[in-house]
Amino acid sequence: MTAVARAGRAARRGVLPALVRSPRGAVTGGFLLLLLLACALAPVSAPADPLHQDLHHVLQLPTTGHWLGTDSLGRDVLSRLLYGGRSTLVGVAEGVAAQLLVAVPLGVTAGYLGGRFDRIVMRAADLVMSVPAIVILLAILSIFDRSITAAMITFGVLGGSGMLRMVRGTAMAVRRELYVSAAELLGLSRTQIVFRHILPRCRGTVIVQSSLFAAVSIGVQTGLTFIGLGPPPPAPTWGGMINESVLTVTEDPWLLAPAGVLIALTVLALGILGDVVRDVTAQSHTSSGGLLAKPVSRRAVPPRMLPGPDPVLLSLRDLAVSFRTPAGDAEMLTRVSFDLDSGQTLGLVGESGSGKSVTARTILRILDRNGTVTAGTVRFRGRDLLSAGQRELEELRGSRIALISQEPMTALDPSFRIGAQLREIVRRHGKLSRRDADRRVRELLATVELPDPEEIARRFPFQISGGMAQRVAIAAALAGSPELLVADEPTTALDVTVQADILALLRRLQRETGMAVLIVTHDWGVVADFCTHVAVMYAGEVVESAPVAEIFDRSAHPYTRALIATSPENATRRTPIRAIGGSVPPPGARPSGCRFRDRCPMAEEDCAEREIPMIGIRAGHRSRCIHTKALEAHG
Numbered sequence: 346m347t348a349v350a351r352a353g354r355a356a357r358r359g360v361l362p363a364l365v366r367s368p369r370g371a372v373t374g375g376f377l378l379l380l381l382l383a384c385a386l387a388p389v390s391a392p393a394d395p396l397h398q399d400l401h402h403v404l405q406l407p408t409t410g411h412w413l414g415t416d417s418l419g420r421d422v423l424s425r426l427l428y429g430g431r432s433t434l435v436g437v438a439e440g441v442a443a444q445l446l447v448a449v450p451l452g453v454t455a456g457y458l459g460g461r462f463d464r465i466v467m468r469a470a471d472l473v474m475s476v477p478a479i480v481i482l483l484a485i486l487s488i489f490d491r492s493i494t495a496a497m498i499t500f501g502v503l504g505g506s507g508m509l510r511m512v513r514g515t516a517m518a519v520r521r522e523l524y525v526s527a528a529e530l531l532g533l534s535r536t537q538i539v540f541r542h543i544l545p546r547c548r549g550t551v552i553v554q555s556s557l558f559a560a561v562s563i564g565v566q567t568g569l570t571f572i573g574l575g576p577p578p579p580a581p582t583w584g585g586m587i588n589e590s591v592l593t594v595t596e597d598p599w600l601l602a603p604a605g606v607l608i609a610l611t612v613l614a615l616g617i618l619g620d621v622v623r624d625v626t627a628q629s630h631t632s633s634g635g636l637l638a639k640p641v642s643r644r645a646v647p648p649r650m651l652p653g654p655d656p657v658l659l660s661l662r663d664l665a666v667s668f669r670t671p672a673g674d675a676e677m678l679t680r681v682s683f684d685l686d687s688g689q690t691l692g693l694v695g696e697s698g699s700g701k702s703v704t705a706r707t708i709l710r711i712l713d714r715n716g717t718v719t720a721g722t723v724r725f726r727g728r729d730l731l732s733a734g735q736r737e738l739e740e741l742r743g744s745r746i747a748l749i750s751q752e753p754m755t756a757l758d759p760s761f762r763i764g765a766q767l768r769e770i771v772r773r774h775g776k777l778s779r780r781d782a783d784r785r786v787r788e789l790l791a792t793v794e795l796p797d798p799e800e801i802a803r804r805f806p807f808q809i810s811g812g813m814a815q816r817v818a819i820a821a822a823l824a825g826s827p828e829l830l831v832a833d834e835p836t837t838a839l840d841v842t843v844q845a846d847i848l849a850l851l852r853r854l855q856r857e858t859g860m861a862v863l864i865v866t867h868d869w870g871v872v873a874d875f876c877t878h879v880a881v882m883y884a885g886e887v888v889e890s891a892p893v894a895e896i897f898d899r900s901a902h903p904y905t906r907a908l909i910a911t912s913p914e915n916a917t918r919r920t921p922i923r924a925i926g927g928s929v930p931p932p933g934a935r936p937s938g939c940r941f942r943d944r945c946p947m948a949e950e951d952c953a954e955r956e957i958p959m960i961g962i963r964a965g966h967r968s969r970c971i972h973t974k975a976l977e978a979h980g
């Protein structure tokens with residue numbers, strides 16, 4: 346069984362059934378449940394009044410009348426343990442609740458949002474951690490008249506920084522998963538993403554930490570009542586009982602056993618339970634591949650037109666992007682400009698590292714956190730996407746711009762059935778009843794030519810192939826009838842026969858819906874089959890842009906010619922595929938002037954003298970080369 350399958354199954358089964366199936370989980374969970382019930386129902390379960398004294402029968406060993414013996418005032422030890430457990434367990438619950446209320450919201454928000462909020466929260470957590478908890482607890486007990494409730498709530502808050510860090514770490518890790526980016530692109534709001542994707546992944550961490558904290562707080566509470574801070578005698582407490590038994594240990598060593606063993610067993614059970622939960626949840630998430638990409642889309646209505654004078658759907662002008670790296674700022678994109686109209690398909694091509702994906706991610710505003718747009722504009726129907734607020738972005742992404750990525754499986758959450766995932770997206774885009782949403786999901790699955798939509802909707806992502814998963818991702822993208830579909834190497838991870846089918850599907854859908862497509866690809870076959878226009882990128886710049894026929898017949902840049910000549914589709918039998926000598930220079934190593942000149946067979950001295958602008962060749966055809974005449978003469 347694959348990791349994703351295991352993850353899906355574990356997630357489907359849930360933590361509780363998995364716990365029960367584990368022998369350690371069943372024993373410790375059963376013991377804690379029994380203890381909880383016995384203490385909660387002490388008025389019924391206790392054999393005697395815990396305060397009733399019988400001075401004729403003091404310090405007795407276990408008898409049939411007193412199963413655990415009696416103390417120095419002849420009180421029934423079992424009854425005192427059960428009543429004492431109530432205040433202990435209530436105190437533990439109060440501490441855990443306080444910790445959860447503080448640590449989970451702050452940890453999730455800090456991990457998910459990052460930035461300044463994260464820094465402030467983490468500094469505050471450091472500060473709280475450096476405070477000696479016992480001093481604060483003693484002060485609280487004296488201020489609040491020995492209130493164990495006040496003490497345990499304070500202890501929960503002070504001890505919350507450990508859980509906060511772990512929850513933050515989990516939220517940060519989940520935040521980087523592709524399916525979270527995909528969910529954002531599908532238009533899910535931050536709140537929906539937190540509840541849908543992040544909190545479920547923190548569940549294991551939270552249970553483990555709560556269980557360990559409960560174990561520690563039993564120790565702390567017992568310690569406080571042992572030294573007489575807490576409910577005053579004769580009220581039964583576990584710490585108080587230990588204290589009393591210590592006073593009579595020489596006369597009756599047995600008296601130490603019931604409370605001591607019960608406390609030890611309870612702490613041990615909580616610790617083991619935490620371990621088991623960790624194992625179970627680790628199994629369901631470590632290799633899950635994450636929730637993947639739900640495609641974004643919007644409600645099933647025709648695309649809306651944004652108001653604005655600009656008839657161009659997508660327009661990039663002089664876009665520049667830098668990344669902060671340990672070696673300093675690196676300008677990855679420079680002066681990237683191109684336009685895309687409705688109904689057009691633009692192929693973004695270039696070698697690895699030329700900046701295609703960074704361009705696509707900048708348009709979608711999902712740049713890595715160390716990336717900054719330093720210049721330029723990205724306009725969608727005239728509206729500047731780079732200055733759009735979070736709300737506007739959610740709206741746009743959800744309703745007008747959709748993404749499909751290279752790894753469809755990573756965009757699907759392995760824990761939920763495909764139908765449920767699509768239904769959520771469909772309902773995000775229109776107020777549909779559950780039944781109508783399910784019908785729309787089946788329509789979408791049929792639209793992407795999946796053979797048995799009913800059956801596919803019932804499956805989990807690990808039960809379908811990569812090609813099917815990409816069709817599901819496309820269905821999700823279509824749910825909102827987007828005006829622009831960004832496809833980042835949508836067929837690279839699929840095998841060759843499936844690639845052709847997916848391309849044919851995209852072509853058909855593009856024709857039928859009129860949406861524009863921006864497709865990132867290495868593959869000239871994809872460009873030839875699918876694109877109306879091409880932008881060729883090299884070392885962070887667009888070096889040539891043209892209608893597709895022009896590129897193949899009359900390319901006006903040596904880099905484009907070399908790329909086409911070295912593409913496997915142009916290889917003939919028994920002729921080795923040529924490669925362009927050298928590689929794309931990284932930002933710090935780009936030559937002056939033309940960035941391709943070190944690898945260009947036609948380079949002249951003047952190529953190094955100045956930055957090369959885009960030069961118009963023919964209508965819609967531009968090239969960043971100053972020797973295009975020589976190139977054309979060359980043939």
Ligand SMILES: Nc1ncnc2c1ncn2[C@@H]1O[C@H](COP(=O)(O)OP(=O)(O)OP(=O)(O)O)[C@@H](O)[C@H]1O
Binds near residue numbers: 670699703715
């Ligand atoms: N977060 C980042 N920090 C630093 N450098 C980055 C970051 N993201 C991307 N880069 C760099 O930007 C360059 C362009 O990356 P990009 O992914 O856009 O290339 P690409 O043309 O899409 O290549 P590929 O086809 O291999 O995906 C690469 O050299 C990459 O190392």
